[in-house]
Amino acid sequence: MPEFSLPPQYDASTVESALYKRWVDAGIFTAHVDSPKKPYVIVIPPPNVTAVLHMGHGLNDTLQDAIIRFERMRGRETLWLPGTDHAGIATQNVVEKQLAAEGKTRFDLGREAFVQRVAGFVSETGAVILDQLKTIGCSCDWSRTRYTLSPELSRAVREVFVRMWEEGLIYRGHRVIHWCPRCLTALSDEEAEFHETSGNLYYIHYPLTHGSGQDGHVTVATTRPETLFGDTAIVVNPEDPRGRPFVGKTAKLPITGLEIPILADDSVDKEFGTGFVKVTPAHDANDFEVGMRHKLAMPLIMTEDAKMGDVGKRESGNGKRVPKEIEGLDRFEARKKVVKMLEAQGLLAKVESHQHAVRRCYRCDSIVEPRLSDQWFVKMKPLAEPALAAFRKGEVRFVPERWETTYVQWLEGIRDWNISRQLWWGHRIPVFTCTKCKHEWADRVDPTSCPTCGGGVTQDPDVLDTWFSSWLWPFSTLGWPEQTVDLKHFYPGHTLVTAPEILFFWVARMIMSGLHFLKQVPFNTVYLHGTVRDTKHRKMSKSLGNGIDPLDVVRLYGADALRWTAIAGVSIGSDLILDHEDLEATFAPGRNFANKLWNIGRFILSQLPEQVPAIESIGRKTLTLADRWILSRCQATIDAATKANEQFRLDEAAKLCYEFVWGDLADWYLESAKGRMGPAAYAVLAHCFDVGLRLLHPDVPFITEELWQKLPGRKPGALLAGAAWPVASAKARDAEADLAFGRVQELITAIRSIRAEYRIAPKTKLSAVLNSKHADAYAAETESITRLAGLENLSIGGSAAGVGAHAVLKDGSDVFVALTGSIDVAQECKRLTTDRDRLDKQLAGLSAKLSNESFVSRAPADVVAREREKEQAWRAQVRALNDKLKALGCA
RNA sequence: GGGUGGUUAGCUCAGUUGGUUAGAGCGCCGGUCUCACAUACCGGAGGUCACAGGUUCGAAUCCUGUACCGCCCACCA
Numbered sequence: 001m002p003e004f005s006l007p008p009q010y011d012a013s014t015v016e017s018a019l020y021k022r023w024v025d026a027g028i029f030t031a032h033v034d035s036p037k038k039p040y041v042i043v044i045p046p047p048n049v050t051a052v053l054h055m056g057h058g059l060n061d062t063l064q065d066a067i068i069r070f071e072r073m074r075g076r077e078t079l080w081l082p083g084t085d086h087a088g089i090a091t092q093n094v095v096e097k098q099l100a101a102e103g104k105t106r107f108d109l110g111r112e113a114f115v116q117r118v119a120g121f122v123s124e125t126g127a128v129i130l131d132q133l134k135t136i137g138c139s140c141d142w143s144r145t146r147y148t149l150s151p152e153l154s155r156a157v158r159e160v161f162v163r164m165w166e167e168g169l170i171y172r173g174h175r176v177i178h179w180c181p182r183c184l185t186a187l188s189d190e191e192a193e194f195h196e197t198s199g200n201l202y203y204i205h206y207p208l209t210h211g212s213g214q215d216g217h218v219t220v221a222t223t224r225p226e227t228l229f230g231d232t233a234i235v236v237n238p239e240d241p242r243g244r245p246f247v248g249k250t251a252k253l254p255i256t257g258l259e260i261p262i263l264a265d266d267s268v269d270k271e272f273g274t275g276f277v278k279v280t281p282a283h284d285a286n287d288f289e290v291g292m293r294h295k296l297a298m299p300l301i302m303t304e305d306a307k308m309g310d311v312g313k314r315e316s317g318n319g320k321r322v323p324k325e326i327e328g329l330d331r332f333e334a335r336k337k338v339v340k341m342l343e344a345q346g347l348l349a350k351v352e353s354h355q356h357a358v359r360r361c362y363r364c365d366s367i368v369e370p371r372l373s374d375q376w377f378v379k380m381k382p383l384a385e386p387a388l389a390a391f392r393k394g395e396v397r398f399v400p401e402r403w404e405t406t407y408v409q410w411l412e413g414i415r416d417w418n419i420s421r422q423l424w425w426g427h428r429i430p431v432f433t434c435t436k437c438k439h440e441w442a443d444r445v446d447p448t449s450c451p452t453c454g455g456g457v458t459q460d461p462d463v464l465d466t467w468f469s470s471w472l473w474p475f476s477t478l479g480w481p482e483q484t485v486d487l488k489h490f491y492p493g494h495t496l497v498t499a500p501e502i503l504f505f506w507v508a509r510m511i512m513s514g515l516h517f518l519k520q521v522p523f524n525t526v527y528l529h530g531t532v533r534d535t536k537h538r539k540m541s542k543s544l545g546n547g548i549d550p551l552d553v554v555r556l557y558g559a560d561a562l563r564w565t566a567i568a569g570v571s572i573g574s575d576l577i578l579d580h581e582d583l584e585a586t587f588a589p590g591r592n593f594a595n596k597l598w599n600i601g602r603f604i605l606s607q608l609p610e611q612v613p614a615i616e617s618i619g620r621k622t623l624t625l626a627d628r629w630i631l632s633r634c635q636a637t638i639d640a641a642t643k644a645n646e647q648f649r650l651d652e653a654a655k656l657c658y659e660f661v662w663g664d665l666a667d668w669y670l671e672s673a674k675g676r677m678g679p680a681a682y683a684v685l686a687h688c689f690d691v692g693l694r695l696l697h698p699d700v701p702f703i704t705e706e707l708w709q710k711l712p713g714r715k716p717g718a719l720l721a722g723a724a725w726p727v728a729s730a731k732a733r734d735a736e737a738d739l740a741f742g743r744v745q746e747l748i749t750a751i752r753s754i755r756a757e758y759r760i761a762p763k764t765k766l767s768a769v770l771n772s773k774h775a776d777a778y779a780a781e782t783e784s785i786t787r788l789a790g791l792e793n794l795s796i797g798g799s800a801a802g803v804g805a806h807a808v809l810k811d812g813s814d815v816f817v818a819l820t821g822s823i824d825v826a827q828e829c830k831r832l833t834t835d836r837d838r839l840d841k842q843l844a845g846l847s848a849k850l851s852n853e854s855f856v857s858r859a860p861a862d863v864v865a866r867e868r869e870k871e872q873a874w875r876a877q878v879r880a881l882n883d884k885l886k887a888l889g890c891a
Numbered sequence: 892g893g894g895u896g897g898u899u900a901g902c903u904c905a906g907u908u909g910g911u912u913a914g915a916g917c918g919c920c921g922g923u924c925u926c927a928c929a930u931a932c933c934g935g936a937g938g939u940c941a942c943a944g945g946u947u948c949g950a951a952u953c954c955u956g957u958a959c960c961g962c963c964c965a966c967c968a
Contacts, residue, residue, distance in 0.1 A: 006927090008927075008928060009928080009930070010928095010930085194964085194965085201968085220968080221968060222968060223968070224968085267966080267967095268967095268968085269967050269968080271967085272967050272968070273967085273968060274968095276968095277967095277968050278968075279968090280968095284966080284968080285966055286966040286967090286968075287966090287968085288966095289966080356967085356968090357965085370966095400896095402895065402896070403895090403963095405894065405895070406894075406895075406963065406964080409893090409894070409963095409964075410963095410964075413964085413965090500962085500963080501962095501963090503963090504963095504964095531962090535902080535903080537960085537961070568916085569903080569904080569916095570904090571904075571905065573896090574896090574897090574904085575961090575962095577903060577904085578903095579902090579903085582917095584917095585902085585903090585916095585917055585918080586903090586917095588917085588930065589916060589917070589930095591930060592928095592930045592931085593930090594930090595928065595930045595931090596927095596928070596930080596931085598927085598928075598930095599927040599928035599930095599931085600927070600928085601927080602927045602928075603927035603928080604927085605927090606927070607927095649907090651904095651905080652905080652907090655905080655915075655916095658915095658916095659915085666927085666928090667932085670927085671932095749933095749934085752933060752934065753933095753934060753935085755922095755933085755934080756921075756922065756933070756934040756935075757934080757935090759921090759922080762922075762923060762925080762933090763925090810911090810912095838912090842912070846911095849948080849949080852948060852949095853948085854947095854948040854949090855948040855949070856948080857948080858947090858948050858949090859910075859948060859949075860910080862910095863910055863911090863949095866910085866911065867910090867911080869911095870911060870912095
């Protein structure tokens with residue numbers, strides 16, 4: 001036996017980084033365009049450049065790595081393309097916070113200095129996350145790392161913008177958009193998230209100009225009284241008898257007394273509020289539509305940072321609208337003050353508490369202020385239609401399928417995309433205006449003069465939405481608009497793995513851009529996994545303090561443990577629930593499994609000779625029942641795990657392999673083989689463990705590689721990460737062995753149960769008598785049965801003598817175990833009676849079923865036959881139990 | 892309001908097209924430091940599969956409804 005000196009416990013921290021380095025140095029992760037293999041491409045959802053690894057990445061990237069490693073082993077030329085996103089608002093916010101700590105704002109620095117500062121920050125701290133991905137084993141092609149704000153990708157962004165401009169898909173819209181008064185920028189619909197909020201509904205009297213109403217006023221309901229200064233009309237539903245008489249009359253704004261008309265508009269819901277709706281066209285998207293229909297003035301009554309005040313002359317309609325005492329107040333302060341003033345004037349009818357959805361900025365959580373402004377929009381309909389068609393033609397599918405409805409509904413109801421942001425960090429919008437002739441155009445290169453009149457040039461100050469670069473990721477990363485070799489070889493890709501939260505932000509838009517610019521969907525499968533949550537099902541986040549730092553997990557339990565939890569812990573598309581207060585319960589199973597593998601490896605290494613015979617060289621006749629069984633199990637696992645992986649049921653594949661290696665190989669085969677090591681056992685053991693390591697490599701790459709390296713027969717330089725996925729071998733599944741060894745397992749378990757039940761001292765040898773019509777199977781494994789059940793001898797057939805315990809097996813065999821010393825007859829009687837009664841009850845049910853005409857005639861023949869057999873076996877068991885009870889003299 | 896997912900053991904979850912006695916991990920109880928592993932081994936307890944109907948020879952699985960939890964979308968002021 002070869003020497004081995006491995007510690008009894010696997011220490012992940014001592015091997016992981018060296019293994020990772022070996023993979024990288026060997027170039028395993030690098031994709032080659034000249035490879036004859038079929039490509040398989042995944043582009044990473046680029047993390048924010050300033051991000052640090054959290055469990056969301058842990059889940060997302062582990063799944064991608066498991067998929068890409070599986071495909072790599074299956075012989076595809078895999079490309080997993082990594083990179084980062086410049087993350088406009090998010091990154092700008094981080095740096096602005098730093099500045100705030102220095103008592104400065106970005107305006108103090110000025111645009112150029114600020115952008116430089118952000119760039120500096122990014123280059124200093126940036127891409128930390130990519131290194132962190134290495135610690136969890138991600139097999140990205142680092143030679144192709146990309147960044148959304150790099151010159152290459154910026155070029156793609158600009159090309160896309162100009163092309164769409166030329167195609168008339170980009171336009172300037174003057175309308176109410178979502179405005180974040182803290183970030184001081186517009187947001188897209190998707191970036192302004194709804195949050196249920198409990199607020200108030202204020203009922204306010206607007207006095208009628210000519211006092212002709214019942215009480216000389218009409219009453220409106222609003223959640224935002226402070227906006228009344230921007231009201232330019234009151235509308236009622238033309239069908240509503242309450243409002244109809246007032247149409248055409250005028251009312252006065254409370255506090256300021258400005259006169260506004262009362263108009264009819266279909267958009268008013270007769271069921272809600274008072275039937276009278278105040279219209280603030282510049283601060284409400286819906287009111288804006290009303291304002292457009294009725295050609296109302298649209299005065300802005302708040303500044304960009306949401307303080308009350310008249311803004312601009314152009315929109316202001318009737319001139320000054322915000323009174324002195326309100327001017328300069330924050331919108332929420334103003335609300336309080338307005339309510340007080342209304343009360344003082346007797347114009348506040350009532351206040352009701354009211355649940356409603358308020359939009360908040362997805363980056364800073366501020367309540368978004370709807371605000372009339374000029375922004376750039378993309379016409380989405382022409383892009384959405386091909387994306388729908390492609391889906392309907394089956395060019396892209398979603399896993400799990402249920403997301404398809406969501407995708408379709410969003411595309412069907414698509415709205416134009418606001419792509420301009422009033423930020424400094426990002427791709428500056430390439431729209432230029434002539435200072436002389438006011439000509440406006442988009443340009444691929446920065447112009448120095450107006451192409452029409454030669455006048456001076458100014459560029460639009462805004463930048464593009466961060467997602468305007470992300471949506472090009474599947475091809476901008478491959479060099480588009482250049483027709484690069486990479487682009488030709490690796491586009492379109494295959495699988496996109498991400499969270500459903502960014503289905504609209506990102507996934508749907510990538511499909512649209514891919515179709516529009518390259519006429520092909522960028523990937524054929526979208527795998528949407530769940531969200532990482534805590535045990536209370538709250539999203540895991542830093543702000544909630546319920547986070548788990550993946551690097552802590554790696555340090556404490558190893559990267560494989562983290563990966564194991566992420567893969568085996570979720571079924572397809574479901575959320576990953578983790579307990580941040582009990583890391584041990586959450587991650588120990590993975591660590592323990594790695595340790596189990598380690599120890600199987602230690603055992604095998606202590607047994608195997610230098611030269612292990614190939615499994616193919618072992619004659620079938622020299623195989624024992626246990627050999628045949630484990631080989632059959634091995635084959636079954638290859639088949640099932642391969643299929644599960646192909647269907648993205650990664651958890652199932654992982655668990656199948658776990659069960660094979662731990663449950664079958666270690667707990668049974670290894671134990672049974674201990675007594676009879678020889679060429680056949682060596683070959684079987686080496687083969688099965690090798691298969692197990694290969695199958696598990698995508699899930700737990702480190703421990704499997706570490707062990708695989710140590711096994712005999714390795715060629716120098718060979719790596720498991722680059723090894724082949726096991727395939728169906730010539731040795732077919734062995735149903736006979738499955739069944740026979742299953743009986744052996746049951747017998748051993750039965751005897752062990754008796755041993756525990758009667759509290760037989762552990763080292764006491766027992767003898768057992770087995771009566772069975774399947775004697776052959778048991779006879780073939782007498783040696784291991786004897787050893788594993790702790791028997792002195794096992795006689796198959798013959799009659800039992802003396803007192804002892806009794807058990808009945810599923811196939812009707814019964815086993816009698818002679819017990820040393822006296823047995824507790826009462827206890828054995830109780831045991832047997834319980835068994836008998838339970839069996840009797842089941843038998844009664846089964847017999848009823850079998851005598852049921854309908855069952856016999858309508859159920860499939862094999863089901864009926866199986867039930868018949870079962871009935872017979874149970875009958876035999878009951879008889880045997882009764883005999884035994886009689887023999888023991890039980891009551 | 893529309894869409895969508897869930898409810899199975901104390902906890903976190905599996906359960907393939909309806910068909911043996913519904914499973915796993917953790918936890919729990921009892922026993923073992925057995926020469927690969929106590930991060931282990933052996934044995935065990937624990938579930939009227941949310942509820943009510945229905946279809947079927949047969950339902951955790953299919954249908955209808957109810958309750959509770961969740962997510963996405965939506966201009967109810």
